[in-house]
Amino acid sequence: MALTRVDGALTTAPSTAGRGKVRGHRGPDQRAAAVPTAILLLGAVYCLLPVAWVLVASTKNDAQLFNTFTFAPNGSLWANIRGLSSYAGGVFWHWMLNTALYAGGGALLSVVVSALTGYALAKLEFRGRSTLFNLLLAGVLVPPVVLALPQYLLLAKFGLTNSYWSVLLPSVLSPYGIYLARIYAMSAVPDEVIESARVDGCPEGTLFARIAGPMMTPGLVTIFLFQFVAVWNNFLLPFIMLSDENKFPITVGLFTLLNRGSSAPALYSLVVTGSLLSIIPLIILFLALQRYWRTDIASGAVKQ
Amino acid sequence: MKHTSGRTAPRLPGGTGGRPPGRKARPHARYDGGFGHRAGGLAPYAFVAPAVVLYVLVLLIPVGYTIYLSLEKTKVSGLGLGLGGRKQVFAGLSNYSTALTDSAFLSSLLRVVIYSLILVPVMLGLALLFALLLDARRVRLQRFSRLAIFLPYAVPTVIATLLWGFLYLPTVSPFPSILSAFGLSMPNLFTTHVALLSVANIGVWGGTGFNMIVMYTALRAVPSELYEAARIDGASQTEIALRIKIPMIAPALVLTGVFSLIATLQVFNEPQTLSPLTNTISPDWMPLMRVYNLAFNDNNSYEAAALSVIIAAVMFVGSYFLLRVSNKRVFQGR
Numbered sequence: 001m002a003l004t005r006v007d008g009a010l011t012t013a014p015s016t017a018g019r020g021k022v023r024g025h026r027g028p029d030q031r032a033a034a035v036p037t038a039i040l041l042l043g044a045v046y047c048l049l050p051v052a053w054v055l056v057a058s059t060k061n062d063a064q065l066f067n068t069f070t071f072a073p074n075g076s077l078w079a080n081i082r083g084l085s086s087y088a089g090g091v092f093w094h095w096m097l098n099t100a101l102y103a104g105g106g107a108l109l110s111v112v113v114s115a116l117t118g119y120a121l122a123k124l125e126f127r128g129r130s131t132l133f134n135l136l137l138a139g140v141l142v143p144p145v146v147l148a149l150p151q152y153l154l155l156a157k158f159g160l161t162n163s164y165w166s167v168l169l170p171s172v173l174s175p176y177g178i179y180l181a182r183i184y185a186m187s188a189v190p191d192e193v194i195e196s197a198r199v200d201g202c203p204e205g206t207l208f209a210r211i212a213g214p215m216m217t218p219g220l221v222t223i224f225l226f227q228f229v230a231v232w233n234n235f236l237l238p239f240i241m242l243s244d245e246n247k248f249p250i251t252v253g254l255f256t257l258l259n260r261g262s263s264a265p266a267l268y269s270l271v272v273t274g275s276l277l278s279i280i281p282l283i284i285l286f287l288a289l290q291r292y293w294r295t296d297i298a299s300g301a302v303k304q
Numbered sequence: 305m306k307h308t309s310g311r312t313a314p315r316l317p318g319g320t321g322g323r324p325p326g327r328k329a330r331p332h333a334r335y336d337g338g339f340g341h342r343a344g345g346l347a348p349y350a351f352v353a354p355a356v357v358l359y360v361l362v363l364l365i366p367v368g369y370t371i372y373l374s375l376e377k378t379k380v381s382g383l384g385l386g387l388g389g390r391k392q393v394f395a396g397l398s399n400y401s402t403a404l405t406d407s408a409f410l411s412s413l414l415r416v417v418i419y420s421l422i423l424v425p426v427m428l429g430l431a432l433l434f435a436l437l438l439d440a441r442r443v444r445l446q447r448f449s450r451l452a453i454f455l456p457y458a459v460p461t462v463i464a465t466l467l468w469g470f471l472y473l474p475t476v477s478p479f480p481s482i483l484s485a486f487g488l489s490m491p492n493l494f495t496t497h498v499a500l501l502s503v504a505n506i507g508v509w510g511g512t513g514f515n516m517i518v519m520y521t522a523l524r525a526v527p528s529e530l531y532e533a534a535r536i537d538g539a540s541q542t543e544i545a546l547r548i549k550i551p552m553i554a555p556a557l558v559l560t561g562v563f564s565l566i567a568t569l570q571v572f573n574e575p576q577t578l579s580p581l582t583n584t585i586s587p588d589w590m591p592l593m594r595v596y597n598l599a600f601n602d603n604n605s606y607e608a609a610a611l612s613v614i615i616a617a618v619m620f621v622g623s624y625f626l627l628r629v630s631n632k633r634v635f636q637g638r
Contacts, residue, residue: 033442033541040437041445043430044452047513050467051455053478057470071478113354120351132352139363141623143570146592146616149599149608150366150373173358204347233460235573236592240600251462255577258466262580268476275466279459286458287451 051279058276062269080273087257087270094246095253096278099232101164102249106171107227111220114174114227118181119212123194124204133182139175152240166241167249171231177223184219185212221292232282250278367616373609374399399610408588409611415500416590420568423504423511428560430508431515436545438516439523450520454513461510465577468506473581494582503585506574511567515560522556523549558630566623569615572596591615
């Protein structure tokens with residue numbers, strides 16, 4: 001299995017790994033290739049453009065947003081942030097906290113469930129193991145978006161919609177996360193470690209919590225990140241489930257703000273500033289955890 | 305959960321530490337005293353219990369309920385007034401026949417197919433181009449570009465749509481003043497046909513980076529000996545890319561293709577978020593928008609359920625089939 005490689009991480013990918021030659025001097029062969037470099041840079045500019053724009057646009061007040069050349073910054077960022085913070089009694093910061101709860105809490109719970117199940121599927125023997133695995137695998141293919149409607153209708157029968165759990169609970173089960181955890185447990189936890197712990201009389205729960213779990217940690221961080229993005233991106237579920245503005249995640253919150261903005265354009269500068277504030281923590285999280293973006297696990301997974 | 309309590313656990317030495325060399329692991333070895341090779345009796349069931357319970361609650365029951373609802377309908381008796389006048393009765397397959405002749409649904413289906421046929425090749429083509437450039441010699445600023453192109457993956461689709469939506473609005477966008485410097489005017493990005501491209505652009509922006517990283521990772525796994533010889537023989541970088549690198553990463557290409565297709569067919573966030581900015585994007589613009597609109601604006605959860613079942617079945621069968629075929633062709637075929 002091609003999963004033990006670590007050089008798939010974003011920054012740590014060593015530029016010479018596996019390549020025979022060491023890049024010491026730059027011979028005639030090593031001159032910068034202008035056209036390919038330019039194409040790559042063009043791609044980078046395209047990807048940075050909207051982020052650069054929101055950075056500039058959030059420094060403008062409403063009048064400036066609609067009237068001044070849009071790549072010239074103004075000085076209204078602080079006023080915009082204050083305006084956003086006071087909008088509807090500070091509901092924006094509620095949305096930010098809710099998002100952290102849904103995406104962070106949901107992903108964390110999801111990692112725990114995925115790790116337990118993945119470990120059991122990979123390393124423990126029990127009746128129904130392959131049936132369970134196949135059922136979970138089928139779950140990967142069920143489009144989660146299609147599930148949102150029946151989940152809503154069922155919860156509505158018990159009056160459980162419009163609650164934190166109505167968004168959190170469906171986010172905890174991640175068939176894909178379990179699938180990845182199983183693969184990671186197979187490659188990261190050696191059988192002899194489990195055997196010798198059992199010989200020493202270590203109970204299964206302790207064995208997992210103290211030995212197998214920690215060995216799986218790098219892979220679990222990857223699963224956390226995947227699930228975090230999945231929950232964060234799932235707009236339909238909270239959009240359907242929640243009616244109380246105070247429980248919205250940031251995506252639903254900004255959408256309703258934009259919706260109102262079409263009749264009151266003064267809200268647009270709030271939407272712009274809110275967009276900027278909402279992506280800053282995420283970009284920081286991404287840059288800080290870059291080395292855990294192990295796409296080799298994600299793609300290598302199917303090859304086994 | 306005591307998940308983090310393992311921080312103080314003794315780190316086991318990696319590699320073969322502690323084990324006499326040459327002795328192989330015996331996963332099915334039996335031990336005396338309590339534990340058979342069944343690994344502690346009920347323990348495995350306790351491990352998988354949370355997932356099983358959740359699977360039943362949030363997946364199995366909702367799927368079953370959707371199928372049930374899709375076979376029901378509301379029957380209005382008498383004048384349909386009062387609570388007793390409406391009741392739920394068995395409808396057979398009538399919701400399905402209604403769904404399959406629902407012109408709003410069918411045109412949204414056609415639209416999403418065109419959308420996917422535009423988005424997926426453009427996005428994966430760009431991802432492959434950038435991945436090859438990241439892997440190529442003599443290309444500069446690779447680290448910066450890799451991060452910059454991956455960055456949009458950190459931006460949720462709703463926020464990405466807000467950003468692009470503003471860039472599309474002539475009153476706010478920087479493009480009109482830039483274009484007017486060249487004597488051009490900004491085209492309307494929300495006309496019937498262009499709107500599809502405007503939405504697809506948001507998908508391309510958000511998805512290229514992730515797929516690029518998957519392909520780049522696959523490229524780095526290709527042993528360089530495979531093309532060192534070709535390079536010494538005078539093959540150009542382009543030839544090496546086309547003849548050696550791309551065929552070697554075919555599995556990654558198939559995988560990203562299948563997953564991208566599944567994701568684009570479920571498009572909802574981008575058009576839904578753009579809809580307040582334009583009338584072109586109707587409430588039934590894409591299949592999932594049609595489902596949402598039926599269930600929550602028309603209060604017809606029965607037909608919405610039938611549509612959900614159709615969409616899910618097409619996705620399920622399609623992706624299963626695609627993965628099987630590609631597994632046979634690509635993964636075992638070389």
